[in-house]
Amino acid sequence: MASSRPDPLPLTGADCFLRAFEAEVRRSAGASHLSQFVLRLGAGFDVDAFRRLIAEVAEANEIMRAPIRRRAIFGPPLYRLDRPGPASRVVVETHPAQEAGARRGPDADAAGYAHDAGTAHGAGDRVTVSAGAAHGSGDPVGVSATAGASRFGPLPELFGRRLNGRMDARRGRLLRFDIVPRLGPVPGTDIAATWLHMLFDGSGSEHFIEHLAACSADAQRSRVIPIDRGDNGISSPAVAALPAAAGVRGKMAGQWQAYMNGLAARPPRSLAGPLRRQPQELRYRQLRLDGEEGSAAIARAKKMAGFLTPMLFYLAVAIRAHRAVSIRRGALPPSWVVPLPVNMRPKGGQGEIFRTHVSLLWFQVTPEQAQDLPALIEVLKEQRLEAIRSKLVEAGVAAMDFARIAPARLYSHMARRNFGGELASFFFAYTDLFAAGAETLCGAPILDGFHVPSVPTSPGSALVFCLRDGLDVIHVHQRGSITEDELELMREQILADLHG
Secondary structure (H helix, E strand, C coil): CCCCCCCCCEECCHHHHHHHHHHHHHHHHHHCCCEEEEEEECCCCHHHHHHHHHHHHHHHHHHHHHCCCCCCCCCEEECCCCCCCCCHHHHEECEEEEECCCCCCCCCCCCCCCCCCCCCCCCCCEEEHHHHHCCCCCCCCCCCCCCCCCCCCCCCHHHHHHHCCCHHHHHHHCEEEEEEEEEECCCCCEEEEEEEEECCCCCHHHHHHHHHHHHHHHHCCCCCCCCCCCCCCCCCCCCCCCCCCCHHHHHHHHHHHHHHHHCCCCCEEECCCCCCCCCCEEEEEEEEEEEHHHHHHHHHHHHCCCCCCCCHHHHHHHHHHHHHHHHHHHCCCCCCEEEEEEECCCCCCCCCCEEEEEEEEEEEECCCCCCCCCHHHHHHHHHHHHHHCHHHHHHHHHHHHHHCCCCCCHHHHHHHHHHHCCCCEEEEEEEEECCCCCCEEEEEEEEEEEEEECCCCCEEEEEEECCCCEEEEEEEEECCCHHHHHHHHHHHHHHHHCCE
């Protein structure tokens, strides 16, 4: 344990952006804005060693249990590293074993899965993508694939429920782990880490996994994770820098706001509709493509969108999946507006693990542009290049930086007012190779891993594509905003576009 406590640490602008929606989710849905990663391990996991490891890492890193508070109404919120709670604030809980492949009835969840025939985890079920479902036309597409069945079996339903819980940032309750032994044909252990979204972004959480894996393999390795002490988390060498002059940054923020106002000319309409007060009931489905099927989809993405920008292929697939539901409902929106998180850490370096270091690259697609997959990818390429030329990524960081001094309620209100109560059409994220530097954890091989981000009740839908020895497609959605038939339609459309 350190002999003296470090000074309080300001949240980054992106942290404050998330904090604003954390407050909104609490008010409107009675939950916290959480995120999660899932690890599916093979045999040999030492749960006692994992408990000791988490206790050691939590003890060595005050930020994992530090309260988040403002010193005044205006001014940046702070991680009170000088007043951390005990290491036990980071909870590690074990649960009874789950039989892989067990069916629980048509209304049961396994992290949001229904197990009736033809949905996300029909063990070995096969479906043929209907032409009308996948393309809105009468031409057969000839795609047949497993119904999303993972060879590891269904996920514990507990994992999905954790996304609808609450964490108390003011008391430093920021992170928990749930461990469920897995029985069946591929025995092992499933782990879900759930955290208040400000603690890590997606890239940071993967580096955290890699740190845990390295520490579990080397008892002498330091448990301390360095923190960038820059005054705002974006101006120091660990993260891409912004101009120091406030006036220049203000102009950049104004550029970003003008761009967002332009998107409002054809505002998005999410499948869940504008924000309203309702309990948060997030569920999620995993579509897993293993072996040759996964390799073929990954190769197709690189061929169609480019080796350096495969995420645009997956974004196009996600847009067309939501388009399929809009067609079935008979109400196409004026456009789909989707933010793509952009890692602001320097290329070639890990950067800081804790806190959020991203900007958002926004895309807008009309119904006409989304009709054809190759044409849609070209539209997204053009928009990405224009955003880079216009420095909109940096302008987004500057705009979020101003959120550090604004009350959270004001910031979220301004963001939604621009789109008439909507925030986006849906959320999207892409991970190239999930936790590529971690092979084993506490004696067990890591067989699969993926992100599960939270999404507010509006837009009520998020699609995440993660690569690790195959392709995982995770669909997080608000229960009731998308019907079971529509979820199946989205899955079919995704498979159709992934396979080609």
